[in-house]
Amino acid sequence: MSIKETPWDAAAFGIPTFEISALSEENLGFASRTSGHYTIKVDPLADKKMLDAYGFYYCDTLIEPWCSLGRFRFYDCADCRVSKETGLEALLGICHGAFSHGRFHRDFNLSPELADRRYDNWLASLYREGNVLGLYHDETLAGFVAYSGSRLVLHAIDETYRGRGYGKYLWSAACRVIFDRGAPEITSSISASNLAVLNLYASLGFGFRNAVDVYHLWVK
Ligand SMILES: CC(C)(COP(=O)(O)OP(=O)(O)OC[C@H]1O[C@@H](n2cnc3c(N)ncnc32)[C@H](O)[C@@H]1OP(=O)(O)O)[C@@H](O)C(=O)NCCC(=O)NCCS
Incomplete structure (x- = not known):
């Protein structure tokens, strides 16, 4: 699984916080069953159906x-x-x-x-x-x-x-x-x-x- 804790965000928000580094059923399924706040950054052209199915919602588009x-x-x-x-x-x-x-x-x-x-x-x-x-x-x-x-x-x-x-x-x-x-x-x-x-x-x-x-x- 590619999920890591983000302790700096947990300290600010007072809840467990995580970043998911790969879009997969395993990662999203784990997140949807485990208390906490999750972030995932995906290619804008990726298929978003899986994110929607697990309740993820869009927040921003970042550019470099x-x-x-x-x-x-x-x-x-x-x-x-x-x-x-x-x-x-x-x-x-x-x-x-x-x-x-x-x-x-x-x-x-x-x-x-x-x-x-x-x-x-x-x-x-x-x-x-x-x-x-x-x-x-x-x-x-x-x-x-x-x-x-x-x-x-x-x-x-x-x-x-x-x-x-x-x-x-x-x-x-x-x-x-x-x-x-x-x-x-x-x-x-x-x-x-x-x-x-x-x-x-x-x-x-x-x-x-x-x-x-x-x-x-x-x-x-
Ligand atoms: C982002 C920020 C640093 C820009 O500084 P600023 O003093 O507002 O910007 P400037 O007045 O120098 O303008 C920069 C350019 O943006 C344009 N601009 C300024 N405000 C704008 C707005 N609200 N919408 C669109 N363009 C805008 C200006 O016209 C200028 O473009 P130009 O050089 O082509 O004329 C400043 O707005 C800020 O501190 N914002 C809050 C913190 C923030 O958002 N930081 C960046 C997070 S990633």
């Missing part, structure tokens, strides 16, 4: 933005910079409530407050690993980018700065740090429904690949 140094379009801004010296509380102030496009917020079975907690916990853990860049406009903390290797895993711009065109300048500064560490390519994972972040990546020269449909099941 990717960009090599050669195709990245840098937008320079004298007033924008990044720093690793930002306090966690200030970063959490931007993170909390920012991820309403995420699959946990879109899962009608889960409380949005606990979904917020999931992202807050994740940011805190990335912060402890030293993998969070604060994004500054002048002296103001305007956002953050958290990364794992060359993958941007969690990122947001403060509500007061959103939609004002700062994204490409702040992302350019953050991506420069990652490329300067020798990464040949930067990747991320975003919801196809999150048009602001999709347009942001497109404006920086990113391409998109590896779409997956995400299905959930909660067995009480």
Whole structure:
């Protein structure tokens, strides 16, 4: 069976949580008989009948933005910079409530407050690993980018700065740090429904690949 526990989600939601890595009768059958919250990511063109038969429901489509140094379009801004010296509380102030496009917020079975907690916990853990860049406009903390290797895993711009065109300048500064560490390519994972972040990546020269449909099941 290809089912593994996701303890970070269990800690946020207070229920057993699992990720299923292969679409099979054995895996889905086990999940449907065993209490917990399940995630499965499938090829968008896969046959979904089996998922439907076991009660799985659609939550999101994820896509992978990717960009090599050669195709990245840098937008320079004298007033924008990044720093690793930002306090966690200030970063959490931007993170909390920012991820309403995420699959946990879109899962009608889960409380949005606990979904917020999931992202807050994740940011805190990335912060402890030293993998969070604060994004500054002048002296103001305007956002953050958290990364794992060359993958941007969690990122947001403060509500007061959103939609004002700062994204490409702040992302350019953050991506420069990652490329300067020798990464040949930067990747991320975003919801196809999150048009602001999709347009942001497109404006920086990113391409998109590896779409997956995400299905959930909660067995009480
Ligand atoms: C995603 C996010 C970082 C983008 O930053 P932003 O400051 O809002 O984006 P910008 O104003 O720089 O705009 C970026 C592009 O998206 C477009 N855009 C902005 N808001 C949009 C919206 N609601 N719908 C569609 N396009 C939008 C802009 O026109 C711009 O495109 P352009 O360069 O072709 O003109 C920001 O909205 C955010 O923090 N959102 C909440 C957290 C989040 O969703 N993080 C990503 C999770 S994967």
